[in-house]
Amino acid sequence: MARNPERRVLLADAGLRVLAAAGARGLTHRAVDAEAGVPTGTASNYFPSRAALLAGLAERIFDRMAPDPAILADLGRREPSLALLTDYLRYVVERTTREPDLTRALFELRLEASRRPELRQALGDVLRKGYADDVAFHVAAGLPGGAFEVALLHYAVDGFLLDRLTTSVDAGFDVEQVVSALVSRLVGAATG
Amino acid sequence: MARNPERRVLLADAGLRVLAAAGARGLTHRAVDAEAGVPTGTASNYFPSRAALLAGLAERIFDRMAPDPAILADLGRREPSLALLTDYLRYVVERTTREPDLTRALFELRLEASRRPELRQALGDVLRKGYADDVAFHVAAGLPGGAFEVALLHYAVDGFLLDRLTTSVDAGFDVEQVVSALVSRLVGAATG
DNA sequence: GGATAACCACGACGGCCGTCGTGGTTGATG
DNA sequence: CATCAACCACGACGGCCGTCGTGGTTATCC
Numbered sequence: 001m002a003r004n005p006e007r008r009v010l011l012a013d014a015g016l017r018v019l020a021a022a023g024a025r026g027l028t029h030r031a032v033d034a035e036a037g038v039p040t041g042t043a044s045n046y047f048p049s050r051a052a053l054l055a056g057l058a059e060r061i062f063d064r065m066a067p068d069p070a071i072l073a074d075l076g077r078r079e080p081s082l083a084l085l086t087d088y089l090r091y092v093v094e095r096t097t098r099e100p101d102l103t104r105a106l107f108e109l110r111l112e113a114s115r116r117p118e119l120r121q122a123l124g125d126v127l128r129k130g131y132a133d134d135v136a137f138h139v140a141a142g143l144p145g146g147a148f149e150v151a152l153l154h155y156a157v158d159g160f161l162l163d164r165l166t167t168s169v170d171a172g173f174d175v176e177q178v179v180s181a182l183v184s185r186l187v188g189a190a191t192g
Numbered sequence: 193m194a195r196n197p198e199r200r201v202l203l204a205d206a207g208l209r210v211l212a213a214a215g216a217r218g219l220t221h222r223a224v225d226a227e228a229g230v231p232t233g234t235a236s237n238y239f240p241s242r243a244a245l246l247a248g249l250a251e252r253i254f255d256r257m258a259p260d261p262a263i264l265a266d267l268g269r270r271e272p273s274l275a276l277l278t279d280y281l282r283y284v285v286e287r288t289t290r291e292p293d294l295t296r297a298l299f300e301l302r303l304e305a306s307r308r309p310e311l312r313q314a315l316g317d318v319l320r321k322g323y324a325d326d327v328a329f330h331v332a333a334g335l336p337g338g339a340f341e342v343a344l345l346h347y348a349v350d351g352f353l354l355d356r357l358t359t360s361v362d363a364g365f366d367v368e369q370v371v372s373a374l375v376s377r378l379v380g381a382a383t384g
Numbered sequence: 385g386g387a388t389a390a391c392c393a394c395g396a397c398g399g400c401c402g403t404c405g406t407g408g409t410t411g412a413t414g
Numbered sequence: 415c416a417t418c419a420a421c422c423a424c425g426a427c428g429g430c431c432g433t434c435g436t437g438g439t440t441a442t443c444c
Contacts, residue, residue, distance in 0.1 A: 003420090003421080022307065023303060023304060023307055024217045028400080028401065028402080029401085030400080030402095040424070040425095041424060044403075044404090045421080048403080048404090050401095050403095107303060107354075110354070110358045111296070111303065111358055112215060113358070113359040114296070115213070123359045124359050124362070127360070130361070131361040131362075148365060151363035152370070152373060152374065152377075154355070154361060155351035155352040155370070157351065158350075158354055158355070159350035159351030160347040160351070162302070162350055162351065163347060166306040167305040167306055167316050167319060168316065170316070170320055182344065182378075185344075185377050185382060186377050189380075189381035190377060195390090196391080220431065232393080232395095233393055233395085234393075236432080236434090237391080241432075241433075
């Protein structure tokens, strides 16, 4: 009898909600059980240690953050341009802010990973792969800019999301304004 | 006998080290006592609750992050230019990466504040004031760009620091490259 | 120099934590 | 239908947590 994968996903999703709502401090096996509406001990059975729980959440987070292939395909049919790159980035921001819990949980995991070697390894691998894929996609799609521009966009968007989803500086500029300025300046200015 | 301010600072600094090294989860009164090398219960006497402890750390963090007035004065004597703005930003990055504990602790506090109303209020006030001061300083110094450009720089630098100080994407570009590109593109491109 | 008030070290209490063991239950197999 | 292994609900244990109370101690003021 294989471990019930649906139950695992149910628990991981509950764990991500807990992590976003209560932080690393509030993330406990019992809290996950309560959030998932399952008997006490269930999370402990599926993720036998705290490290296993964190690893499980890290794995799940990227599954849920994956872009919709249909939307990607639609975008892929257009001619490469700054406007197209802006739409890609807009889609990234939309996905991450539509489910703020997920993004907040990822921030928590990144902080936690900087202290737990095994999680750092796992999360680092995924993040690096994500960046490498972004660069490969960017180049393959013929979009303006290269690895450096992709990195700069990553930094800026992460910082923007951090501001939007946690304690904010509240500068008063909207998403549209920020995203299009970032693309046109960080990429457009360098590539003409 | 007024509360001993030196002891308070000693404890707050120890608390910031604990927060950076062990995260919000490891930040306990007893851990602060141990880190500061004082008898158990001391932190609990100075910061009677966990909320008070967090507020104390938030207060202390900005004291320690304050720029050196002498360096600021030196920079203030130069003619406003993109190069000068680059030097300002370089100084920000240098201050924050020289003491990674402080910056990591601030990330933790920002996350924690997004869940604790009283801390959100306090930290939000300080962050907003910091941003407003930056803008005012920027304008008064005659530097190129305005509030929007300052905000964009804030986002990008925060994201860059998050990458450098936590689980990193490891894109392989160095500080110098990133900082000057951010200034020249985010500000220079917009102001000619 | 004695009174007084603040400071501070220390211990205690109830509560929640991660982890592990155990026995009931379920579903597939022959 | 009997068997058996995997799953899963539940309880227990030692440990650490935040918080509060309680005396000992110290510095100041009359």
